Amino acid sequence: MKDDATAPADRSAGLKGLGCSRKRVEDVRFTQGRGNYVDDIKLKGMLSGDFVRSPYAHARVVSVDKDAALAVPGVLAVLTAQDLEPLGLHWMPTLAGDRQMVLADGKVLFQGQEVAFVVATDRYAAADGVAAVEVEYEELPVVTDPFRALDPDAPVLREDLEGKTEGAHGARRHHNHIFTWEAGDREATEAVLGEAEVVAEEMIHYHRTHPMPLETCGCVASMDKVTGKLTVWGTFQAPHAVRTVASLISGIAEHNIRIVSPDIGGGFGNKVGVYPGYVCSIVASIVTGRPVKWVESRMDNLMSTAFARDYWMKGRIAATKDGKITGLRCHVTADHGGFDACADPTKFPAGFMNICTGSYDIPVAYLEVDGVYTNKAPGGVAYRCSFRVTEAAYFIERMIEVLAIKLGMDAAELRRINFIRADQFPYQSALGWEYDSGDYHRAWDKALEAVGYDALRAEQAQRLEDFRAGKTRKLIGIGLTHFTEIVGAGPVKNCDILGLGMFDSCEIRIHPTGSAIARLGTISQGQGHATTFAQIIASEIGIPADDITLEEGDTDTAPYGLGTYGSRSTPVAGAATAMAARKIRAKAQMIAAYLLEVHDDDVEFDIDRFAVKGAPERFKTMKEIAFAAYNQAIPGIEPGLEAVSYYDPPNMTYPFGAYICVMEIDVDTGDHDIRSFYALDDCGTRINPMIIEGQVHGGATEGYAIAMGQEIAYDAMGNHKTATLMDFFVPTSWETPHYTTDFTVTPSPHHPIGAKGVGESPNVGSVPCFSNAVHDAFRPFGLVHSHMPHDQWRVWKIAHDLGLHG
Amino acid sequence: MDKIPVTFTLNGETVEGLAEPRMLLIHFLRETLGVTGPHIGCETSHCGACTVDMDGRSVKSCTLFAVQASGSEIVTVEGLANPDGTLGVIQEMFREHHGLQCGFCTPGMITRAWRLLQETPNPSEEQVRFGMAGNLCRCTGYQNIVKAVLASAAELNAAKEAAE
Ligand code: FES
Ligand code: FES
Numbered sequence: 001m002k003d004d005a006t007a008p009a010d011r012s013a014g015l016k017g018l019g020c021s022r023k024r025v026e027d028v029r030f031t032q033g034r035g036n037y038v039d040d041i042k043l044k045g046m047l048s049g050d051f052v053r054s055p056y057a058h059a060r061v062v063s064v065d066k067d068a069a070l071a072v073p074g075v076l077a078v079l080t081a082q083d084l085e086p087l088g089l090h091w092m093p094t095l096a097g098d099r100q101m102v103l104a105d106g107k108v109l110f111q112g113q114e115v116a117f118v119v120a121t122d123r124y125a126a127a128d129g130v131a132a133v134e135v136e137y138e139e140l141p142v143v144t145d146p147f148r149a150l151d152p153d154a155p156v157l158r159e160d161l162e163g164k165t166e167g168a169h170g171a172r173r174h175h176n177h178i179f180t181w182e183a184g185d186r187e188a189t190e191a192v193l194g195e196a197e198v199v200a201e202e203m204i205h206y207h208r209t210h211p212m213p214l215e216t217c218g219c220v221a222s223m224d225k226v227t228g229k230l231t232v233w234g235t236f237q238a239p240h241a242v243r244t245v246a247s248l249i250s251g252i253a254e255h256n257i258r259i260v261s262p263d264i265g266g267g268f269g270n271k272v273g274v275y276p277g278y279v280c281s282i283v284a285s286i287v288t289g290r291p292v293k294w295v296e297s298r299m300d301n302l303m304s305t306a307f308a309r310d311y312w313m314k315g316r317i318a319a320t321k322d323g324k325i326t327g328l329r330c331h332v333t334a335d336h337g338g339f340d341a342c343a344d345p346t347k348f349p350a351g352f353m354n355i356c357t358g359s360y361d362i363p364v365a366y367l368e369v370d371g372v373y374t375n376k377a378p379g380g381v382a383y384r385c386s387f388r389v390t391e392a393a394y395f396i397e398r399m400i401e402v403l404a405i406k407l408g409m410d411a412a413e414l415r416r417i418n419f420i421r422a423d424q425f426p427y428q429s430a431l432g433w434e435y436d437s438g439d440y441h442r443a444w445d446k447a448l449e450a451v452g453y454d455a456l457r458a459e460q461a462q463r464l465e466d467f468r469a470g471k472t473r474k475l476i477g478i479g480l481t482h483f484t485e486i487v488g489a490g491p492v493k494n495c496d497i498l499g500l501g502m503f504d505s506c507e508i509r510i511h512p513t514g515s516a517i518a519r520l521g522t523i524s525q526g527q528g529h530a531t532t533f534a535q536i537i538a539s540e541i542g543i544p545a546d547d548i549t550l551e552e553g554d555t556d557t558a559p560y561g562l563g564t565y566g567s568r569s570t571p572v573a574g575a576a577t578a579m580a581a582r583k584i585r586a587k588a589q590m591i592a593a594y595l596l597e598v599h600d601d602d603v604e605f606d607i608d609r610f611a612v613k614g615a616p617e618r619f620k621t622m623k624e625i626a627f628a629a630y631n632q633a634i635p636g637i638e639p640g641l642e643a644v645s646y647y648d649p650p651n652m653t654y655p656f657g658a659y660i661c662v663m664e665i666d667v668d669t670g671d672h673d674i675r676s677f678y679a680l681d682d683c684g685t686r687i688n689p690m691i692i693e694g695q696v697h698g699g700a701t702e703g704y705a706i707a708m709g710q711e712i713a714y715d716a717m718g719n720h721k722t723a724t725l726m727d728f729f730v731p732t733s734w735e736t737p738h739y740t741t742d743f744t745v746t747p748s749p750h751h752p753i754g755a756k757g758v759g760e761s762p763n764v765g766s767v768p769c770f771s772n773a774v775h776d777a778f779r780p781f782g783l784v785h786s787h788m789p790h791d792q793w794r795v796w797k798i799a800h801d802l803g804l805h806g
Numbered sequence: 807m808d809k810i811p812v813t814f815t816l817n818g819e820t821v822e823g824l825a826e827p828r829m830l831l832i833h834f835l836r837e838t839l840g841v842t843g844p845h846i847g848c849e850t851s852h853c854g855a856c857t858v859d860m861d862g863r864s865v866k867s868c869t870l871f872a873v874q875a876s877g878s879e880i881v882t883v884e885g886l887a888n889p890d891g892t893l894g895v896i897q898e899m900f901r902e903h904h905g906l907q908c909g910f911c912t913p914g915m916i917t918r919a920w921r922l923l924q925e926t927p928n929p930s931e932e933q934v935r936f937g938m939a940g941n942l943c944r945c946t947g948y949q950n951i952v953k954a955v956l957a958s959a960a961e962l963n964a965a966k967e968a969a970e
Binding site for chain 1: 826828829833836837840841842843844845846847848849850852853855882883884886887893897898900901902904906907908909910911912913916934935936938939940941942943944945946947948949950951952
């Protein structure tokens with residue numbers, strides 16, 4: 001019998017487990033400038049690499065003259081495609097099954113493309129070398145419009161694919177066509193559209209944008225000639241995948257490659273891909289025998305690595321006169337730029353665009369996506385979204401508004417009558433997904449009530465009256481969105497990238513004195529994994545989160561996993577963490593039973609200990625169990641207390657949310673003021689509410705930028721018009737709105753702790769919400785749809801075209 | 807290119823090194839002196855990740871040459887912890903209010919906030935939002951940064967009052 005005065009509630013609180021707004025352990029380093037980002041790495045004899053980039057969007061490379069560059073003091077080497085060719089590294093595979101030039105091989109396909117790699121003693125010498133390389137180009141006709149790219153007489157962009165009628169994702173029907181991908185039932189959908197009482201139709205563009213993490217991409221490659229081991233530190237969201245791919249394309253055995261993701265200064269999808277800079281740094285290190293660092297400039301980043309979106313979505317939605325949706329059809333023209341470098345699971349070349357039926361019970365639907373090459377940068381990455389879910393959510397949430405206009409209905413009511421009902425889950429969608437859980441009506445009602453929806457509509461009507469009476473020049477727009485995400489890729493049976501199954505992993509070791517270390521196959525880029533994953537373990541096995549070290553990102557030590565993107569860390573690695581912890585708990589139970597001299601089944605887990613059933617005063621704490629596990633000979637049980645779990649999720653998770661934005665728009669200036677933004681998220685079980693709220697603030701701010709001004713734009717010559725932070729809109733604290741966050745909890749039935757993931761929801765949900773607010777303000781004047789971004793000029797233009805300037 | 811000796815006071819200590827005339831202060835700090843707290847997010851004066859304090863003003867160290875710093879007094883985020891190594895008030899408040907995620911903007915943010923609160927010891931939310939607008943954050947949406955700066959002001963003012 002032991003004396004234990006600590007109340008269960010206090011013991012539980014001391015763990016800082018699930019549901020606790022635990023302060024982040026990462027912050028102690030970061031707030032003191034003691035982070036270790038890739039550009040902070042400094043190795044003995046380290047060289048600096050930089051690219052010569054193409055000034056043209058489409059041109060033949062006639063010659064590259066290195067002589068002047070090699071004469072620059074400090075320049076050691078200049079690599080071109082000719083130098084990489086003998087190694088077979090002048091091209092590299094993309095994650096989408098296409099291939100991409102590492103360095104220009106005969107031609108360039110977008111402005112900013114990598115042409116030569118200069119290696120020098122420091123960044124200034126490298127820049128001098130870049131300036132001294134002489135490249136002769138012969139300009140070719142440029143195609144920046146994806147529709148024009150499919151014209152019969154459009155210039156051939158990918159000469160390397162000429163005559164190839166079969167691509168990575170099926171037949172190619174034109175020299176600039178990449179793939180056609182479809183989902184759903186075309187015939188049935190056509191039939192419904194043909195007979196429908198009401199059909200609304202619209203072309204919706206989700207413009208090209210960029211994840212733009214504050215830290216750009218980069219790496220340090222170091223080939224140790226003595227040991228034959230290659231180490232690469234880099235901004236990798238998926239370090240193990242990088243190791244496997246690096247091994248496959250370089251021929252270096254996988255055990256001789258160590259990939260390390262140090263602290264990462266934001267990723268948002270930008271750091272999933274494999275970039276020429278990584279390949280060139282590795283080659284340069286092998287060639288020079290010295291470590292080579294390559295870090296993008298901001299301009300390089302915005303011009304060449306990983307754009308996002310650029311989907312032209314043509315929608316048709318059918319409904320009854322009283323607003324019941326009967327069918328949906330969507331055709332997408334997807335602008336992929338010069339190479340198809342999306343990072344989607346192999347079977348989904350358009351990502352999870354087939355979640356585009358959204359939160360609604362739509363009986364039939366059909367989706368068709370055409371991927372197209374243009375003279376723009378490659379990418380199409382999942383920017384803070386789970387593989388095109390943002391595009392899908394924007395599409396359906398705009399279509400709902402367009403339909404509401406056609407029906408003359410309130411858009412909130414139209415949503416309500418079409419939501420999938422709580423009793424329909426698990427719900428089979430017309431485009432092939434099984435939604436795990438949800439209660440959309442509850443979330444929607446809570447949101448409408450929280451913002452005082454009816455009063456808002458009344459105020460808006462009054463404002464409209466005042467506007468018409470000449471008393472004000474400002475309109476009110478109320479933006480509504482109910483989104484359903486699909487995250488946590490994913491089940492290996494249908495999700496892989498380049499053949500690598502998308503499971504994830506966690507390994508936990510309990511130390512003899514009862515503290516622990518856990519390692520995962522994921523990598524934090526600001527999400528606070530070191531804080532939250534320790535919380536999962538704390539709740540599962542009763543060791544305080546503060547006593548658990550968490551490590552990620554080093555392929556020599558972490559178990560294999562597919563990394564962090566697509567909100568997959570919590571759904572997949574978080575599940576692996578819980579499962580590994582449960583293995584430990586199972587062993588601990590046997591040890592406790594032995595120590596307490598009872599049968600295994602006669603002890604039960606109680607917060608931080610195992611106690612004899614019915615005799616809670618007889619117990620062994622996890623600390624005591626850990627010590628015994630290592631230091632006591634227990635018959636039939638091998639020493640030690642550790643476990644590893646590789647988790648292949650049975651399904652995706654489906655977080656959802658209801659967002660409402662109130663915006664004032666000045667009709668004469670096109671300027672806007674976000675009066676309020678309410679975000680209700682349901683991400684299932686909440687691990688750390690403080691971190692969830694932070695994710696919502698950040699994601700909604702990215703959404704605000706995208707909807708209200710941010711874009712990657714090109715002129716007709718293929719010149720990149722938004723390659724600096726002067727032109728590429730990133731909101732400051734001054735213009736960023738204030739957010740009110742809220743939640744409901746609908747746990748995922750198949751996730752061990754019921755969590756669904758939240759990092760991307762606010763980006764997915766906020767973009768249509770802001771955009772719908774703009775449209776809503778002008779709805780009384782006949783506006784149906786206008787393309788994003790809704791910057792001041794474009795909003796002014798809407799007002800102007802509607803005749804509101806007199 | 808010939809290098810020029812550069813000397814200044816960094817976080818209270820005299821430092822020196824050689825720099826080409828064209829070398830930017832941020833590169834001199836990070837690469838020559840190994841002070842990697844200030845970061846590089848753009849090198850074009852937009853993001854503020856490189857913010858340091860020079861002679862009592864917040865400056866973007868990507869927009870100054872190292873030689874311009876000669877003879878000056880510079881404070882970086884590394885100089886803002888307490889002498890015993892614990893977090894300074896602003897650092898603590900950023901942690902307390904979840905004012906950072908990836909941490910890349912944080913050194914610049916905190917260094918800027920430190921100066922802002924000396925210029926404006928009792929700022930309104932609007933003054934904080936305006937005064938911090940030279941520093942971009944891609945992760946947090948600023949709401950918690952603003953909270954952290956306001957909380958820092960309250961803490962610092964309370965400490966000052968207690969001392970008087
Ligand atoms: S790096 Fe100096 S302002 Fe961005
Ligand atoms: S915390 Fe990531 S940029 Fe601010």
